[in-house]
Amino acid sequence: MLEHLSHPIFKVVRESARDLNQRAYVVGGFVRDVLLDRPSKDIDFVTIGSGIELAKEVANRLQNATEVNYFKNFGTAHIRQEDWDFEFVGARKESYRGDSRKPAVEEGTLEDDQHRRDFTINAMAISLNDEDYGSLVDPFRGLQDLKDRKLKTPLDPEVTFSDDPLRMMRAIRFATQLDFTIDEASYKGIVKVADRLSIISQERITDELNKIIQAPKPSIGFKLLFDTKLLHQFFPEMVALQGVEERNGLKHKDNFYHTLQVLDNVCDHSDNLWLRWSAIMHDIAKPDTKGFTEKEGWTFHGHEFVGSKKVKHLFRRLKLPLNEKMRYVSKLVLLHLRPIALTKEIVTDSAVRRLIFDAGEDIDDLITLSKCDITSKNERKVKRFLSNLKDVERKIKDVEERDRVRNFQPPVSGAEIIEMFHIKPSREVGLIKNALKEAVLEGEIRNNREEAINFVLKKGIELGLKKP
Numbered sequence: 001m002l003e004h005l006s007h008p009i010f011k012v013v014r015e016s017a018r019d020l021n022q023r024a025y026v027v028g029g030f031v032r033d034v035l036l037d038r039p040s041k042d043i044d045f046v047t048i049g050s051g052i053e054l055a056k057e058v059a060n061r062l063q064n065a066t067e068v069n070y071f072k073n074f075g076t077a078h079i080r081q082e083d084w085d086f087e088f089v090g091a092r093k094e095s096y097r098g099d100s101r102k103p104a105v106e107e108g109t110l111e112d113d114q115h116r117r118d119f120t121i122n123a124m125a126i127s128l129n130d131e132d133y134g135s136l137v138d139p140f141r142g143l144q145d146l147k148d149r150k151l152k153t154p155l156d157p158e159v160t161f162s163d164d165p166l167r168m169m170r171a172i173r174f175a176t177q178l179d180f181t182i183d184e185a186s187y188k189g190i191v192k193v194a195d196r197l198s199i200i201s202q203e204r205i206t207d208e209l210n211k212i213i214q215a216p217k218p219s220i221g222f223k224l225l226f227d228t229k230l231l232h233q234f235f236p237e238m239v240a241l242q243g244v245e246e247r248n249g250l251k252h253k254d255n256f257y258h259t260l261q262v263l264d265n266v267c268d269h270s271d272n273l274w275l276r277w278s279a280i281m282h283d284i285a286k287p288d289t290k291g292f293t294e295k296e297g298w299t300f301h302g303h304e305f306v307g308s309k310k311v312k313h314l315f316r317r318l319k320l321p322l323n324e325k326m327r328y329v330s331k332l333v334l335l336h337l338r339p340i341a342l343t344k345e346i347v348t349d350s351a352v353r354r355l356i357f358d359a360g361e362d363i364d365d366l367i368t369l370s371k372c373d374i375t376s377k378n379e380r381k382v383k384r385f386l387s388n389l390k391d392v393e394r395k396i397k398d399v400e401e402r403d404r405v406r407n408f409q410p411p412v413s414g415a416e417i418i419e420m421f422h423i424k425p426s427r428e429v430g431l432i433k434n435a436l437k438e439a440v441l442e443g444e445i446r447n448n449r450e451e452a453i454n455f456v457l458k459k460g461i462e463l464g465l466k467k468p
């Protein structure tokens with residue numbers, strides 16, 4: 001393990017602990033990550049005795065520690081040095097009260113401390129003590145579980161998960177990030193105590209959910225969330241997408257698995273968390289809008305409108321930000337059918353201009369979402385759609401180069417219209433501005449000043465304004 005202790009901090013902690021006559025270890029996520037060859041800049045140290053005393057001793061020896069914080073109530077300390085974070089804590093033995101996450105803390109041995117951790121792969125420690133410096137302390141065979149790519153609780157799963165129900169989310173998050181399986185007994189433990197998630201705040205659940213969504217293949221996590229029924233507790237709208245109905249021999253697709261496919265597809269093209277959320281939400285209103293008619297079969301008319309309206313409500317409940325990120329997702333949900341709809345008609349310049357105008361900066365993301373939304377099993381159909389979308393993309397590039405409507409700014413402003421006709425701010429100004437925008441988008445005039453001024457003059461006179 002010595003090769004993993006190359007950072008100078010380890011030597012400093014070793015000497016500090018020696019001087020205090022305290023035992024010290026590296027523990028938890030850092031040990032897991034170095035063994036998995038994942039770079040990590042968070043290091044947790046555990047000591048038998050006071051974590052704060054050890055941190056003080058360490059801080060004294062560090063020349064360039066930029067930030068040192070002591071949390072007396074929790075018995076922990078945090079040191080930040082450049083972009084590294086060091087956390088110090090005394091080993092604990094914990095017993096939890098049934099109704100809350102807040103544990104009653106008692107001092108304990110290293111093994112007590114390892115017992116109270118979430119998974120065997122997170123419960124390994126490396127000694128920083130002189131007699132066995134660099135040796136792995138692994139009482140629960142975490143190294144073997146790491147090799148077997150398995151998540152397993154050190155204690156009876158029901159105890160570990162009831163102690164801190166957020167760990168059920170963490171199990172699924174690690175399974176998704178690392179592509180590990182959850183050990184059978186641990187999985188059963190989650191199913192058994194799933195409803196205990198209710199004591200966890202939505203913010204912390206959403207933190208884990210976002211980590212699942214940022215993994216290379218989030219469908220792994222969503223399937224586990226669904227199968228364990230954790231998803232039912234905080235995102236029933238997504239659960240409602242699941243299922244297939246059949247009438248007159250006609251089936252619609254399972255929108256839950258379709259959504260997951262679209263999400264995974266998006267992840268192959270983009271790291272943008274909000275584009276990924278747009279994929280999750282794009283069909284969210286299909287259950288609300290589902291209909292069946294003899295003539296049309298299954299329909300989901302207007303699901304893009306209803307869905308885009310639901311985004312705000314869902315973002316609020318899921319404690320996601322209610323800012324431009326939310327408006328971006330809502331816009332993409334609203335527009336998600338437009339690029340494909342364009343391929344079904346003769347693509348006119350004005351239709352393309354309108355799409356660019358409506359999508360603005362996000363037109364490229366919208367096209368990505370559209371491509372990823374094609375999940376048909378019929379390869380010929382997929383090929384045809386993708387090739388049609390390529391045509392739309394070419395056309396967008398072409399129209400954009402000529403007309404620059406992506407960030408459309410009216411070529412004549414409201415203030416200028418007021419000045420041109422010597423009028424007060426009034427309804428007419430709005431009417432002229434809107435007519436100008438329409439004329440540019442329809443291609444009646446080009447997006448330049450000269451043509452715009454002529455158009456404004458003509459329109460003003462039509463509205464009965466006096467010629468300037």
Ligand code: CTP
Nearest residue numbers: 028029030044116117118119122123164166167
């Ligand atoms: N831990 C735990 N139960 C939790 C959270 C954390 O037992 N609900 C323990 C685990 O041993 C974990 C360590 O505390 O390894 C540090 O937790 P944290 O920094 O939150 O997570 P990491 O495991 O380091 O992983 P990541 O940084 O990816 O969140």
